[in-house]
Amino acid sequence: MKTLKIVLINLFILNGLLTGSTSLETKDRVAIDFDMVEKGIQWLESINIGTGEEGIKKYFMSHVAPTRGCQAIIHHWARFREWNNETFYRFIMTALGRIPTDENIKNEDGSLTALGRRRMLWIQALNNTGQLRQDLAELKTIDFYKDSLQLAKQFLPVQAVLEAEFYFVLFGHSTAFSVGKENGFDFLQLPKSGDGKIDIQELTRTFAHEFHHTGFEYLTRQGLKDVKKEENILLVGILAAEGMPTYFINQPGKHLEEYKTSRNPSHLQVAADWEKHSARLNELYKEAEADLRLNLEGKKGQKELMSRWMSGMMGAAYVLGADMMAVIDKYLGREFALGIALDYRRFLTVYNQAAQNATAKGDKIFIFDQDLAKRISQ
DSSP states (O other): OOOEEEGGGTEEEETTEEEEBOSSOTTOEEEEEOHHHHHHHHHHHHHHTTOOHHHHHHHIIIIITTSHHHHHHHHHHHTTSOOOHHHHHHHHHHHTTSSOOOOOSBOTTSOBOHHHHHHHHHHHHHHTHHHHHHHHHHHTTOOOHHHHHHHHHHTSOTTOOOEEEEEEEOOSSOSEEEETTEEEEEGGGOOBOTTSSBOHHHHHHHHHHHHHHHHHHHHHHHHTTTOSOGGGGHHHHHHHHHHHHIIIIIOTTTTHHHHHTOSOHHHHHHHHHHHHHHTTHHHHHHHHHHHHHHHHTTSSOHHHHHHHHSOSSSOHHHHHHHHHHHHHHHHTOHHHHHHGGGOGGGHHHHHHHHHHHHHHTTOOOOOOOHHHHHHHHO
């Protein structure tokens, strides 16, 4: 692979990995890797020329699965379910229709299920490998990383350090994900504008969201060293970690009409999820209070909480967390909102303080049980 220099941020692609430091902070480091996409396109091309089933699997396990991008996907989903190279292979082959399944492609309202979206994305990729190669070549000429880093750091305390590895992957589910320093972006869901060009603005926002997670996690490691049972404050951590970049960076409400008229199924689903959860925001606050208490008491764990609050393209945690950030930003100020990243245990107590300020001004705002907020903060 030819070495490509991304001049504006002094980063280089070497053997599929782009490494270096930005001019933002000498401690910040970012690495961008395209290896899984390149190997994945070659694998899809091998399917198109009629490779047998045994050869298809052998090629995937020998060339695609070992890539760092593919392993980042494994690390991502292994947090929530049993997940390895074999299950991921079946996940893809089911999407391509080569392994039978009883799962539905569409919901009762006609919208695509998770399998339906995955099948659309993978079959589209299989039938358009030439376009994938063209998109990859174009992507390598675009410098948006510096803007993404700057956008992420704009909404983090100054103590945050971003040491991130960012992998372009072929996935078919999450548009993007973050696992510590490992971040992934699904090349199958590369955003396009109306003229078919890569939508750089949306790509920048998505990368900034994931970079924000990396900075948030860096601060969390410093601020929560004394926590013995972090799993018991999982939900408040999710609300803070997703709410902050959703409110400050992605701003789905601001782009709602754009998403609702998009030809991208992912955009349509984000818009639908955002409207659905926003319409019952008051109920979400009450449900969160109940789940936060159950989580704190060890009666509700990761599997249940992830299913309840993170399901869909835009889970309820994003909407509720963003609203809580908006309340803090409006009634206490930006410094208090960003300070949550230093110790997210304080999220409820800081939010309550903002909600009380709102109430004093005549605005009716939900206030969490004060004892619950205090227990979580301690």
